[in-house]
Amino acid sequence: MKQLFLSFLFLTFILHLTAQTPAAGQYLFILDGSGSMWQKLGEENKIAIAKTVMKNLVQSLPAEAQAGLVAYGHNRKSDCADIETLVPLARLDKAAFSAKLDAINPQGKTPIAQSIAHALAVVKTSSAPVTVILVSDGLETCDGNACDLVKQARKQGVRITLHVVGFGIEEQDLSPLECIAQAGGGRYFPANNADELTGALEQSVEEPVKNGGFLSVKVTLDGNPVDATVKVFKKGETKETALGRTYTGAETNPRVLLLPKGDYVAEINAITLDGRPLQRLADLVIAPNDTLHRTVDFAKGTFEILVTRNAALSDAVVILYRSGTKEVAAQTRSYKDAKNNPVKFQVLPGLYDVSISSVEIEGKPEVRIEKQLLAGAATVSLSHAYQSGELKIGARQDSSPVDATVGIYSKKTGANVANGRTYQTAASNPKTFILEPGEYEVRLNAVKPAGLGKKTLTAVVTAKGTTEVTGTW
Incomplete structure (x- = not known):
């Protein structure tokens, strides 16, 4: 169920973002030609979907764009060195590019690190910035650390933006791929069908962020790393500007996202904790060439709920629901003594609804206090004063x-x-x-x-x- 939830979450992110006109830049595509690309997504093989979508994308690129194509695993079954430049990085010949795509016959392994090393060698021959787009249906099956390679290349001044598209991937821990995208100053896009792959590639060829800054979000529970999604919104907007996942490894937690300068808010959803608790970060100001650091800890917080009737402590049933659901997070009675009233609930951070139902008043009148956001290790104090x-x-x-x-x-x-x-x-x-x-x-x-x-x-x-x-x- 968690995997389905995450797929839905990322699908919503992709579909909500409006694709812009592709920039007339330089693009180097790395396409997975491993044997697993023959697996089906729906009625079609992954490779057939990828070829169709990529050919359509190439047709939409400006005539003055430059594009190259690298493939791996398409010639031999068990050779980690099976990596080839099919189309040199040069002025785009759409017909030739499409013909090379059509000729790919998946059969081999997934040498992601070596493929990126191969791509970096191609990129270094260019004097202009290059956007590298890796489309893979799995994790590394050979030696090497692709994330470290990209980090080193950028430290050495190689001018790349690297996006990663995870296409129909079954593994749940995709932190190695997200790490590559993060190190490359790009995005990680999940895609599980043709529409999602189209959306991911269209966003990948948009003009990279210029004069932007970084948001670094570390997510923990009592100081230990926690797997969470990070959704970033322009202040006042409802469509996500960026989305990432922290996992629990040091390579992606903290999760670092490149953003245009401006004012933002973020939602941090701890997807592996019970109830998927949510915290929000407000007033995030991203400045050019700077990194804004935030730590979000999901240590339990406290609700204190005081119930009175005619200014005296009053007995009531108090229920804490996960916001917008009927799922009970905590429940008790306030009674009429200071030992129990105010009621105190210690729960994970998140968004909650509170129900207070009087035991003393006929009809047990209920009061609801909704959408109460509890931060980690924080206290939210609420009260209701009944009259009778x-x-x-x-x-x-x-x-x-x-x-x-x-x-x-x-x-x-x-x-x-x-x-x-x-x-x-x-x-x-x-x-x-x-x-x-x-x-x-x-x-x-x-x-x-x-x-x-x-x-x-x-x-x-x-x-x-x-x-x-x-x-x-």
Whole structure:
């Protein structure tokens, strides 16, 4: 279920971003030609989907663009050195590029690190910046550390932006691929069908961020790394500007994202913790050529919820729900003593809804306090002050008490809020009810003596007041 959730999350990210017109830059594509590319996604093989999508993309590139194509695993089954430049990085010949794509016959291994080393050698011959786009359907199956290679290349001044597209990948820990994208100043895009692959590649050929800065987000639980998604939004916007995943390794946690200069907010979702708790970062200002560091810790925080009635501690059922769901995160009663009231819940950070239902007031009126954001190791203090009054209801025939059933209905909503019986004793006649302030209709039905019939009364209850009404026969 977690993998399905993540696929949905990333799909939403890709579909929500509007593709821009491709820039007339330099692009070097690295395409996976390993044997696993014959696997099917839906009705088609991965390789067939990739060829179609990439040919369509090439047709959309400006005529003045330069593009090259490297493939691996397409000639021999078990050779980690099976890497080849199929199209040199030069002025784009769309027909020739497409023909080379069509000729790829997947059969070998996945030498990602060696392929990137091969691509870097190609890039170093160019005097202009190059966008490298790796499309792979799996993780490394040969030797080498691609992430380190990219880091070293950029430190040495190689002018690249490197994006990674994970195409139909089954593995759950994709941190090696995200690390490559992060080291290359690019993005990691998951793609599980033709539409997602199209969206990923279209974004990959957009003009790289210029004069931007970096957001570094470290996610922990009590100081230990936590796997989380990081979604970044331009302030005031609802579409994601960037998205990444931290995993738990030092290569990707902290997760570093390149952003245009500006004001941002971020949502950090700890996807492997119970309930997938969420925290938000506000007022993130990204400056050119600078890195903004943030640490988000998912240590438990505390809700303190005080419940009173007429300024005194009051008994209520207090339930904490994960926001927008019926999933109970915590539940207890406040009672009427300072030991238990305010109620205290220690829970993981995230967004919660609070329900408070009075035990003392008839009808158990409920109050909901929604979308309360709890940060790690923080305390959120909430309170609700109920108001109530007493309604005493008597039933008599002359001077004698009448045993009658009592129904109390809200004049405002028509709802039945309380029921009771007066009996024929002084202890219960008049019968006392604790109600919220308001106007009520009281319906009496005589039981003893029999045959007296019904009475309907109106009563107004005021805060801290006592109202008495009597039905007489």
